[in-house]
Amino acid sequence: MKRVVIVGRPNVGKSSLFNRVVGRREAVVEERPKVTRDAKEATIDWEGAPLAIVDTGGYLAGADGLDAAVSAAVEAALRRADLALVVVDARVPPTEEDAAIARVVRRAKVPSILVANKVDSPGHEPAIWEHLALGVGEPVPVSAMHGRGVFELLDLVARRLDLTAAEEPEAAPAADVAVAIVGRPNVGKSSLFNRLVGEPRAIVYDQPGTTVDTLDTVVETDEGRIRFVDTAGLRRRSRYESGTEYFSMVRTLAAIDAADVSLLVIDATEGVTGWDQRLVERIDAAGSPVVVVLNKWDQLDAEAKDRIERDVEDRLAFVTGLDPVRISALTGRGVHRVLPAIFAARADYERRVPTGQLNRFLNELQSEHPPPAGRILYAVQGATRPPTFTLFANRSLPPPYLRFLEHRIREAFEMDATPIKLRVRRRGA
Structure with a gap:
C-alpha cells in the first residue's frame, strides 16, 4: 500500500x-x-x-x-x-x-x-x-x-x-461490527445495552477498552461478532458541570467516529428533541449509518404512537431511509429486532455496485427522467463505508436532481440503512 x-x-x-x-x-x-x-x-x-x-x-x-x-x-x-x-x-x-x-x-x-x-x-x-x-x-x-x-x-x-484499483480480495472472516449506543441522558441506553449483551443465545465476554472507565462488550451471534460500546449521555456542552463530564463527551464522540453503526436511543414518551436532531447530524457527519431506536414504546397509547411516528418522520426527514426500531428495553419487548437492523445497516454500509450495473441503471433513469441540463456520461463507485459514487457529467447537476438520484440509487440497489455520497465531476461531452 x-x-x-x-x-x-x-x-x-x-x-x-x-x-x-x-x-x-x-x-x-x-x-x-x-x-x-x-x-x-x-x-x-x-x-x-x-x-x-x-x-x-x-x-x-x-x-x-x-x-x-x-x-x-x-x-x-x-x-x-x-x-x-x-x-x-x-x-x-x-x-x-x-x-x-x-x-x-x-x-x-x-x-x-x-x-x-x-x-x-x-x-x-x-x-x-x-x-x-x-x-x-x-x-x-x-x-x-x-x-x-x-x-x-x-x-x-x-x-x-500511479494508483490502480486493487483486485477483489478473497472473502475474509467477518470482523467485529463496532456499535455505539448513544443518546441523551436517561433515555434507556444502559438498559438496552444490558439487554443486548445478555441475549440468551449469545456468548458474552468482556473486552477492556482503551480508557479507564469504558468496557466494550463483544457478543457472538449467528451472523458474526458485535462489539457494543455503551456511551455517556450527551447533552449541550454548556451544561457540563465538570471536566470528567466533558471528557466523557469527548470519548462518546470518539466512539461515534469509530463505530460501524450507531444506535440512537430516543425516549418515545418525550418524542424527538432538537438535541436528538443534533446527534443524528453528528452521526451522519461521521459517515456511518444510524439505527434509530424508540424506547419505552410500550408506555404509549395508539394516539401517542401515531404522534411519535409523525414526529420522527418530520424532525428526522433530512436522513433518508430511516426505519425506527420500536422497543421496551425494560421488558425486552422488540429488542430482538435490533440485531437484524444492525447487520442490515452494516451490509448497506459496505455495499458495492458493479460499474456496468450502475451505468445501465443511470442510462435507463436518464431516459425516463433526464437532468434539467446536461447529461451524466458515466459513473463509478469509488469507495464504500459509506458507498460513494462519482458522476462524470458534461454540466453541473442541480441539488434537487442529485437528491432525486440519491433516492433512486438507494431504492434500486437496496441501500436504505446507510448514508451515500454523490460527487459530480465535469467532463467534456
Whole structure:
C-alpha cells in the first residue's frame, strides 16, 4: 500500500487536511499549535485503490525537549513515505519554519506536492505563488476547512503514485461490527445495552477498552461478532458541570467516529428533541449509518404512537431511509429486532455496485427522467463505508436532481440503512 505523509510547520492545517481526506474526525483540531504530537495513520479507498494517509506533528528545526521528539517523528515518517504533502499557510509568506521542513523533504528524497492551505476563495490564490521559493514544486490551492480543491488534490496524488484499483480480495472472516449506543441522558441506553449483551443465545465476554472507565462488550451471534460500546449521555456542552463530564463527551464522540453503526436511543414518551436532531447530524457527519431506536414504546397509547411516528418522520426527514426500531428495553419487548437492523445497516454500509450495473441503471433513469441540463456520461463507485459514487457529467447537476438520484440509487440497489455520497465531476461531452 502506498503511504502519503502530511508534513509542515505547526498550525498550518495538517490535521484539518487529514480529517478532510479521511472523511471523518480522526485527529483533534484546535486553533493553537502543537495539538498533534504523534503520527496518526488511516487508510482510505480512492477510486478503488487503498492509500495510507499519515498525519504528523508540526516540524520545528533545532527544537529541544518534546518539540525535538515531534520533529524526529516527522523525519522518521518521511523515511517511510512514498509521497509527502508539504502543507503551508497560503495567507502567510513563506517562513523559515516552512523552509526548514522543505529542506528535510528534499534531503529525504521523497516525491512531494506543495499544498497551499486556507485558500478559501479564488481571491486568495495569487498569494500562493510566493511559496514556489521553497523548492518543493508548484503550490496546489486547497481549503481543508471547506473542502475546496481536496478532491483535485487526491486526483493529483493518485497520478503521482500511479494508483490502480486493487483486485477483489478473497472473502475474509467477518470482523467485529463496532456499535455505539448513544443518546441523551436517561433515555434507556444502559438498559438496552444490558439487554443486548445478555441475549440468551449469545456468548458474552468482556473486552477492556482503551480508557479507564469504558468496557466494550463483544457478543457472538449467528451472523458474526458485535462489539457494543455503551456511551455517556450527551447533552449541550454548556451544561457540563465538570471536566470528567466533558471528557466523557469527548470519548462518546470518539466512539461515534469509530463505530460501524450507531444506535440512537430516543425516549418515545418525550418524542424527538432538537438535541436528538443534533446527534443524528453528528452521526451522519461521521459517515456511518444510524439505527434509530424508540424506547419505552410500550408506555404509549395508539394516539401517542401515531404522534411519535409523525414526529420522527418530520424532525428526522433530512436522513433518508430511516426505519425506527420500536422497543421496551425494560421488558425486552422488540429488542430482538435490533440485531437484524444492525447487520442490515452494516451490509448497506459496505455495499458495492458493479460499474456496468450502475451505468445501465443511470442510462435507463436518464431516459425516463433526464437532468434539467446536461447529461451524466458515466459513473463509478469509488469507495464504500459509506458507498460513494462519482458522476462524470458534461454540466453541473442541480441539488434537487442529485437528491432525486440519491433516492433512486438507494431504492434500486437496496441501500436504505446507510448514508451515500454523490460527487459530480465535469467532463467534456
